[in-house]
Amino acid sequence: MKFVDQATIRVEAGNGGDGCLSFLREKFIPKGGPDGGDGGDGGSIYLTVDEGLNTLVDFRHNRLYRAKNGQPGMGRDRFGKNADDLYIKVPIGTLVYDDDTNELIGDLLTKNDKLLVAQGGFHGLGNARFKSSTNRSPRKITKGTSGEVRNLKLELQVLADVGLLGMPNSGKSSLLRAISEATPKIADYPFTTMYPSLGVVKVDNGESFVIADIPGLIEGAADGKGLGIEFLKHLGRTNLLLHLVDICQDKEDVYNDIERIKVELRRYDKCLSDKDRWLILNKSDLLPNEFINELNEYLLSKLGDATKIFTISALTGSGCKELIYAIHNWISKSEEMK
Numbered sequence: 130m131k132f133v134d135q136a137t138i139r140v141e142a143g144n145g146g147d148g149c150l151s152f153l154r155e156k157f158i159p160k161g162g163p164d165g166g167d168g169g170d171g172g173s174i175y176l177t178v179d180e181g182l183n184t185l186v187d188f189r190h191n192r193l194y195r196a197k198n199g200q201p202g203m204g205r206d207r208f209g210k211n212a213d214d215l216y217i218k219v220p221i222g223t224l225v226y227d228d229d230t231n232e233l234i235g236d237l238l239t240k241n242d243k244l245l246v247a248q249g250g251f252h253g254l255g256n257a258r259f260k261s262s263t264n265r266s267p268r269k270i271t272k273g274t275s276g277e278v279r280n281l282k283l284e285l286q287v288l289a290d291v292g293l294l295g296m297p298n299s300g301k302s303s304l305l306r307a308i309s310e311a312t313p314k315i316a317d318y319p320f321t322t323m324y325p326s327l328g329v330v331k332v333d334n335g336e337s338f339v340i341a342d343i344p345g346l347i348e349g350a351a352d353g354k355g356l357g358i359e360f361l362k363h364l365g366r367t368n369l370l371l372h373l374v375d376i377c378q379d380k381e382d383v384y385n386d387i388e389r390i391k392v393e394l395r396r397y398d399k400c401l402s403d404k405d406r407w408l409i410l411n412k413s414d415l416l417p418n419e420f421i422n423e424l425n426e427y428l429l430s431k432l433g434d435a436t437k438i439f440t441i442s443a444l445t446g447s448g449c450k451e452l453i454y455a456i457h458n459w460i461s462k463s464e465e466m467k
Contacts, residue, residue, distance in 0.1 A: 145273025
């Protein structure tokens, strides 16, 4: 199924049914009192989470959602039927904005979340409601109110603990496949990853964490070049970023690649740039240990001793287990500090 992470829809709640103007007319009761019933309430519209969905593609084809109107009241004190509410299913992690004002209406983060996006109209009152000691034959009724109408913008942001980023072909998808049950496409050409992928990484003690992979970033991504910039927002909910680097190049080029990603992150979103970020040197199976040790020392001298660096091979799995445990420990400590 095609991955779509933005959509606009229009929701129209149902109108309330009008109250009824009626008087009891039966044989032997020629002048009965008022018996007009109330109308029914219009249907409201809710967004609800469906854990089986992972895209907003359905909203590209169906953009108008209407709830039904409440039925009008009837004679003999019969009330109109309330209209059923309309429930629209969306993926977990969907942000909902008013498309006219850009106001955030809600954020659907758990499987039980339900968000009212359009309130149904209130029922009108029948003339039986207005009978009093001074007015035995009221001809007054009220009409049902109009249902709320809204234009909505839906934006899907995947939920993950850890986010992968790096240049194209740095090995992000290979790492995701190596440490999780995800099966992203892997090939030896740029932009193999066309949309975000999620993988669940299981730890020996039965615990797990979720990791997200997005398309690779290139220089000028903040200006719209490449694919990754479209999906950087999906890293906004993550707590930790893993910056993968292909080390099969000169150490100066490795450092330049690291700096390019840092610049693009900073230009795109300072909050994203300020997240904890670890440096993951990938493809260690293709290089001698002497070069790798020199590269580590060089990068620490350029980036600072506080930089957290891991050396792995996503292809052979070397260093991946240590990385998994380090991530799990970091997440556990972060949760304890909350």
